[in-house]
Amino acid sequence: MSTKKYKYTKDNVYLTEVQRDFYEENGYIVFRNLVDFNLLDExxxxxxxxCxxxxxxxxxxxxxxxxxLKNTDAKGEFLINKIQDFxxxxxxxxxxxxKPLVDIVQSIIGPNVTAAHSMLINKPPNSEKNTSRHPLHQDLHCFPFRPAxxxxxxxxxxxxxxxxxxxxFVMxxxxxxxxxxxxxxxNVTNPGYRGVLGLEHxxxxxxxxxxxxxxxxxPLLFHGSGPNLTKGFRKALSVHYGANNCNFINVTPKMDKVALYHAKTKGFPEVTFNLYWKAKSRIVRGEPGNFQNLRSQL
Structure with a gap:
């Protein structure tokens, strides 16, 4: 166990001290060849x-x-940009x-882990540049739970x-x-892609x-992605994990409106924004916490 004081990671069980130091300083860390190809193909x-x-x-x-691509002849994989909340x-x-992935998550946020948000993102060929690119942003902007x-x-x-x-790309x-x-x-035409202005330099x-x-x-790291300029695809899996006992907060009306619209389309007309996030999350590891407590808002 390291004797250093760390703010952004929890332990050395699945991270080396060098890896923790890198994450603490930079806000991100890459692990090469972490996920099995058979799982990715599945x-x-x-x-x-x-699709x-x-x-x-x-x-x-x-x-x-x-x-x-909505008004084109594109179909299936050539049309779908994302599946979300799976x-x-x-x-x-x-x-x-x-397990190899969640082990690393545990060393960053602790042993009680909930999958709060999940996406499989596909950048198909022939998408317009200003639809395909994702501007510089912070993911915490979208989440009604804390701390970061x-x-x-x-x-x-x-x-x-x-x-x-x-x-x-990351900052x-x-x-x-x-x-x-x-x-x-x-010039960003995707309504789901907000960003932070004035950081282009x-x-x-x-x-x-x-x-x-x-x-x-x-979740505070500034990051984004460029457009797909090839004739192939660009697919990635992404999950946001939160500690089971994260605290839920009130959010801006703009965020609330988008999420509640999705909740209503799924048959939950009276659901609150926070309850919607709790209901679609799923515990992965550890003891149940605030994410699993639905009674407080029913």
Whole structure:
């Protein structure tokens, strides 16, 4: 056990001291070849089943089309940009609960782990540049739970990702700051992609990754991704994990409106924003906590 004082990680059980130091300083860390290829291929096949309408989406899963391709002849994998909130899909939960991945999460946020938000993101070819790119942003902007130090994202490349097909880029050390206001940047046409303006002059680092490579990052870290300029796809799996006893807070009306719209489309007209987040989350490890307490808002 390290004798150093750490703010952004919890222990050395699954991280070396060098790895903890890197995450503490930079707000992210990449693990090469972490996720088994067979698991990723299984997840890809599940995604294709969603794309082809072969899977019932249930209460929570959202299948999202690429905005710029909706009125074209694109179908299936060539049209779908994302499936979201698949915590209760038994196939995709294999990634969420994958032990080598959750072990690292545990050393960052502690032994009680809940999957709060999940996405399989696909950048199809022929998407417009300003739809495909995701501007610089902080994920904490979207979450009604705190503290930030008890939240971490995993992001796994399902195929090679680089500058050509829209890899992630990060601003190292930016997790040490505060949550900034998010707006729609100029020329970004995706309504789900808000960003932080005025930071274009600050250098970023591109995360070129091979299949199975995984980056973990803090929810205040400024990050984004470029457009897919190739004729292939760019797929990645991403999950945001929170400690089971995170505290829920009130959020801005803008955030509340978007999430409640999705809740209503799934048959929950009276649900509150926080209850919706609790209901779609899923415990992964440890003792139940605030995420699992639904009674307080019923």
């Amino acid at each position: 997840c890809t096949n599940r995604f294709l089943e969603y 082809d309408g072969k899977v019932n989406t249930g209460y929570y899963v959202k299948v999202i089309k690429d905005m710029s 915590n209760y899909d038994d196939i995709l939960f294999k990634y969420i609960s994958y 130090e008890l939240i971490v994202a995993s992001w796994t490349a399902m195929e090679k990702v680089d500058e050509k097909n829209g890899c992630l 190292p050390g930016s997790h040490k700051g505060t949550l900034l206001e998010h707006e729609y940047p100029p 600050i250098p970023t680092v591109n995360l070129v990754m091979e299949k199975g490579d995984t980056v973990f990052f803090h």
